[in-house]
Amino acid sequence: MKQFFTLFILFTFGFSYSQTxxxxxxxxxxxxxxxLSKKVSVAEVLNHSLLxxxxxxxxxxxxxxxxxxxxxxxxxxxxxxxIPYYQVTIPIKSRKDIKNFLAQKDKESDSIAKxxxxxxxxxxxxxxxxxxxxxxxxxxxxxIFGLTKxxxxxxxxxxxxxxxxxxxxxxxxxxxxxxxxxAVDTAYADYSxxxxxxxxxxQTAFDSIQAxxxxxxxxxxxxxxxxxxxxxxxxxxxxxxxxxxxxxxxxGFNSAYMALAQFTTYNKFFPxxxxxxxxxxxxxxxxxFDNDNARVEEIVEYSKPIADLVGxxxxxxxxxxxxxxxxxxxxxxxxxxxxxxxxxLNSFPTLSAEIFSNPYILKEDIGVATDLISTLIDExxxxxxxxxxxxxxxxxxxxxxxxxxxxxxxxxxxxKEVMKTKKKSIPLFxxxxxxxxxxxxxxxxxxxxxxxxxxxxxxxxEIKGTQEYGxxxxxxxxxxxxxxxxIDHIFPKENSFSKEVKKELKQNYISAKVSMDKLVTAYSxxxxxxxxxxxxxxRLAQQFTDVTLYSGKKLVDNKxxxxxxLNSSKGDKNIILQTLDMxxxxxxx
Numbered sequence: 398m399k400q401f402f403t404l405f406i407l408f409t410f411g412f413s414y415s416q417t418x419x420x421x422x423x424x425x426x427x428x429x430x431x432x433l434s435k436k437v438s439v440a441e442v443l444n445h446s447l448l449x450x451x452x453x454x455x456x457x458x459x460x461x462x463x464x465x466x467x468x469x470x471x472x473x474x475x476x477x478x479x480i481p482y483y484q485v486t487i488p489i490k491s492r493k494d495i496k497n498f499l500a501q502k503d504k505e506s507d508s509i510a511k512x513x514x515x516x517x518x519x520x521x522x523x524x525x526x527x528x529x530x531x532x533x534x535x536x537x538x539x540x541i542f543g544l545t546k547x548x549x550x551x552x553x554x555x556x557x558x559x560x561x562x563x564x565x566x567x568x569x570x571x572x573x574x575x576x577x578x579x580a581v582d583t584a585y586a587d588y589s590x591x592x593x594x595x596x597x598x599x600q601t602a603f604d605s606i607q608a609x610x611x612x613x614x615x616x617x618x619x620x621x622x623x624x625x626x627x628x629x630x631x632x633x634x635x636x637x638x639x640x641x642x643x644x645x646x647x648x649g650f651n652s653a654y655m656a657l658a659q660f661t662t663y664n665k666f667f668p669x670x671x672x673x674x675x676x677x678x679x680x681x682x683x684x685x686f687d688n689d690n691a692r693v694e695e696i697v698e699y700s701k702p703i704a705d706l707v708g709x710x711x712x713x714x715x716x717x718x719x720x721x722x723x724x725x726x727x728x729x730x731x732x733x734x735x736x737x738x739x740x741x742l743n744s745f746p747t748l749s750a751e752i753f754s755n756p757y758i759l760k761e762d763i764g765v766a767t768d769l770i771s772t773l774i775d776e777x778x779x780x781x782x783x784x785x786x787x788x789x790x791x792x793x794x795x796x797x798x799x800x801x802x803x804x805x806x807x808x809x810x811x812x813k814e815v816m817k818t819k820k821k822s823i824p825l826f827x828x829x830x831x832x833x834x835x836x837x838x839x840x841x842x843x844x845x846x847x848x849x850x851x852x853x854x855x856x857x858x859e860i861k862g863t864q865e866y867g868x869x870x871x872x873x874x875x876x877x878x879x880x881x882x883x884i885d886h887i888f889p890k891e892n893s894f895s896k897e898v899k900k901e902l903k904q905n906y907i908s909a910k911v912s913m914d915k916l917v918t919a920y921s922x923x924x925x926x927x928x929x930x931x932x933x934x935x936r937l938a939q940q941f942t943d944v945t946l947y948s949g950k951k952l953v954d955n956k957x958x959x960x961x962x963l964n965s966s967k968g969d970k971n972i973i974l975q976t977l978d979m980x981x982x983x984x985x986x
Contacts, residue, residue, distance in 0.1 A: 418614060419478040423645035425628040426472040426637070433636040434467040436686060437971035445974065447981040463494055464539075471626050476545065477645040482614075485541040486626055492521065492536045499523050499532075520619035522612060529604070531611040538623055542615055548603035635683035635694075643677040676703050678955075691972045692962040704955035706744045711906045711957065712950045713737040716786050716831045718877050720899060723829075724790060725889035729919055730911040732946075733788040733898060739780035781834040784876075792825040792886045794919040799823065800864040822923035823867050827881030838873055845871075857884060907948040907959075914938040933983050940979050942966050 430439070442448075443461050464470075465488040474483035489495055499514060513524045523532040533540050618624075631638035681696040699707055713735045800818045807813055832838050842858060845851035851858040857872040867882040879887055889895075901908040917938035921931050941963055948959045965972050 418480055419475050421475055422473050423475045423477050424641045425631055426639045427631045428470040428637050430467045437973055439466045445977045447977045463489055465490060473626055481545045483543055487539045489539045492534060495534050495539055496521055533615040533619055535619055535623055542611055544607050544611055548600050632683050636686050637684040639682045640679055642679050675700055686973050688971055689968040690962050690964045695959040696956050698956045701955055704952050708952045709740040710737050713785050715902055719786050719829055719831055720895040722887045723895035724886055725891045727894055728790045728792045729916045730791040732909040735906050736785045738783055738785040742780055782832055782837055784831045784833055786831040788829045790827050792883055794822055794824050794923045796820055796822050797867055822925045825883040827879055827887060829879045831876050832878055833876045838878055904949055905947045906950045909946040911944045913941045913943055936983055
């Protein structure tokens with residue numbers, strides 16, 4: 398009787414709980430087959446010898462016969478509302494073929510729990526044996542649908558209701574006097590003996606209700622004519638376009654975090670996930686596959702107040718003195734990053750108040766804290782310690798003798814310091830930044846000299862201590878400070894490379910590049926690479942010239958864009974086919 402009431406109450410609760418899906422989309426992914434098919438033949442990709450005859454031996458053609466790959470495939474869902482779900486929508490060629498395909502897969506399955514295929518006039522439904530996969534399709538589209546809420550024994554008030562009903566039922570039977578026995582705490586015994594069985598029953602009931610709800614939602618999608626999901630957040634010109642609601646994504650993370658945080662008091666001082674929505678509205682990630690490159694564009698949409706701040710921070714005029722120490726030739730890789738430190742400090746009170754606008758923290762306390770920080774920080778003076786110009790260069794990889802410090806036990810089992818010298822492949826690099834503070838940099842260097850941490854070597858200072866990365870040095874010329882391990886690279890004889898970077902930085906506040914051919918050559922000659930890997934590395938360098946990263950100074954419609962691009966040395970065929978060719982070549986030699 399108790400089990401019946403458990404199932405009944407769970408069913409009633411679950412049915413009322415699963416009445417409507419939110420129309421709000423927390424994420425949307427669109428595979429633009431119509432766009433990609435203009436660049437590369439889908440048949441040419443699917444029939445590539447690597448996929449058909451190579452080691453992968455993927456039987457992709459059976460899916461190509463079912464799916465319209467030159468149309469849009471979408472994935473969307475919601476994980477922040479009361480009924481979290483996902484939906485995959487796929488254009489198909491034939492309703493009958495989908496049914497036959499699934500029926501054939503069922504015959505090949507060894508599962509005891511057999512799935513069920515049902516026809517409902519306008520559409521058909523497939524339920525897997527484990528009740529966790531539900532599909533429905535009509536003449537034009539297949540939908541894979543799932544409710545993502547997972548059952549937890551302590552999740553629902555319904556378990557309390559079930560227990561209350563059970564107590565009421567059991568109390569009617571307590572009429573027989575039992576002999577006196579010492580009082581025993583039965584909570585632990587009940588937990589160990591009955592908890593798992595009760596959990597299993599309610600889990601089974603919950604899964605059944607989820608399956609019923611999934612079918613019900615699919616019925617709502619198809620019974621009055623199926624509408625293909627769309628979103629104005631994704632970009633039609635991208636080959637793959639993704640969008641995620643940033644606040645909702647953090648909400649999903651915080652839900653898991655709060656389950657633990659409820660046992661502590663620290664959660665009272667962390668930002669509420671709703672506050673993050675006041676910073677970032679959403680994030681787009683788009684993929685493009687062309688003949689000569691593959692690129693990823695990430696677009697971050699800020700709220701208007703935050704966009705104004707970000708625009709001020711990213712729109713920095715570069716200190717031109719830094720270019721005097723850029724290498725003459727293109728290095729193996731570099732990153733140059735320029736932002737306005739003063740604007741960051743000016744914005745700190747506004748940002749901190751927004752982040753920590755938590756109901757557990759009094760606004761007066763926030764005001765006192767931000768006023769105190771603002772008082773301690775002199776924006777004009779502090780900003781000059783590090784103005785915001787930062788460049789990192791990787792020049793080469795070379796083999797050098799380096800001295801390292803280790804600790805070993807001697808013959809008397811006493812721990813002692815041991816200095817060891819050995820040959821090691823080390824990267825030659827430098828970090829360059831600007832500091833226009835009139836005295837701080839020079840005073841810091843002089844302090845290092847007095848404390849025997851720095852030794853002057855002409856116009857630079859060598860850093861004493863470990864030589865794990867060679868002889869580290871500090872060089873300062875007015876407002877330019879350089880830390881590195883190859884002093885020869887910081888005095889270029891020409892400025893052709895710096896001219897190229899200057900041009901890039903007129904539009905971007907971040908510019909970065911890794912030269913594949915130079916990096917592979919340097920690594921292959923370093924002695925670190927395995928002979929078996931050199932062939933693959935050389936082939937990679939022949940195929941792809943470099944990887945670049947840019948981010949523009951100016952925001953458009955409160956959006957800041959980052960672009961990561963993998964450039965190919967060839968332009969005769971789509972980069973997808975080029976990559977398949979390269980993998981096949983490497984796997985057959």
